[in-house]
């Protein structure tokens with residue numbers, strides 16, 4: 001496992017920290033330092049609200065190694081309120097069916113299951129149905 | 136009582152040099168619920184009394200770190216402070232995800248409190264969370280720090296079929312302790328009562344805890360909670376009628392009801408904070424998540440007594456007074472009752488899978 005890579009990515013992965021372009025105010029996620037809208041440098045850190053909606057989704061039955069314990073799960077493209085589209089797992093669906101347009105919010109969860117007792121635990125963002133919509 | 140005795144009584148109290156209180160609080164309860172009758176269906180053929188209605192169960196991707204992060208984010212939303220102003224991130228639990236590697240650094244990183252902060256994990260069975268709160272009081276009350284974050288959170292496990300399996304739930308709460316003037320509830324004082332009592336333990340490599348059977352009630356839970364509560368009444372010269380609410384550690388429905396009665400509280404004073412029938416025993420989170428449910432509805436001027444209990448054994452009693460800064464705060468994050476209402480019932484088979492009792496290799 002690539003420990004240095006996980007360590008480097010933790011800020012964006014734990015808390016959805018991206019970048020904002022000082023020139024055109026575009027919000028970037030993942031951070032890539034160059035604005036895709038205007039081509040200028042964009043290195044200012046930006047904390048996303050974590051709110052968005054499901055843009056599209058798919059069910060995963062054959063999970064890659066390290067994710068098998070959580071299968072089957074739903075992988076979605078989420079359109080963040082601030083603009084960017086990102087791919088992430090949906091969680092806490094309970095008995096709910098995912099749907100396009102479903103309001104979701106970011107939570108930090110275990111990405112890789114902890115059933116290997118010796119390995120490092122990898123945490124990162126997922127999205128769940130917005131609690132206000134559920135209760 | 137002589138003047139000297141009175142001073143002695145008062146000296147046992149922990150009071151800060153400068154006023155302190157809660158500037159932000161947040162709860163977390165996972166979505167899934169296992170009814171106690173499901174556990175009974177598997178192990179006793181559905182016979183026998185049930186200690187609670189149902190308990191909360193964490194999803195496959197949840198642990199004390201992820202749950203603490205969410206509660207801490209809720210506390211920050213209510214405190215409306217910059218996370219980099221926190222000088223301590225302390226997590227009390229008996230189910231830290233790592234044996235060696237702090238939960239608190241993961242939480243501090245995720246909420247943006249790194250790097251200029253203390254970070255440590257606290258352990259004292261079910262009172263690790265209030266222990267962290269008392270330390271935070273000292274940190275802020277001495278003006279070493281303006282803000283400190285104290286969390287109590289657990290994903291408790293009971294051996295399959297054991298009495299604890301009916302009640303061992305998941306959840307907890309986070310509190311940002313800050314200056315009294317900024318507080319939505321001032322913490323007026325705290326008092327701790329501790330003895331060496333072998334009521335409950337788990338050795339280093341054991342998955343499930345052991346309990347001293349009849350040792351758990353009278354000499355442990357009731358003795359420590361009522362001693363701490365009574366000492367608090369005496370030292371602060373208050374009586375049960377002076378409090379709008381009381382909340383205790385709650386391993387099942389009956390224990391806190393009886394402890395309240397022994398201390399002279401009426402059922403309506405403990406009803407708001409008594410969450411165990413609906414979410415189970417959240418261990419380090421149990422008394423303090425009850426406190427969050429109270430803060431969600433409390434009015435300025437109301438007094439709250441909280442008494443935690445941790446096996447091994449000890450109780451922390453705290454007296455809080457709600458201030459007018461409570462106005463509008465509960466709505467700034469998901470309330471405790473909203474989390475409890477977000478409920479998906481599961482059966483024993485789903486529970487076995489979610490709690491990792493099913494090996495895949």
Ligand SMILES: [Zn+2]
Pocket residue numbers: 021022023024025026035036037038039040042
């Ligand atoms: Zn731009």
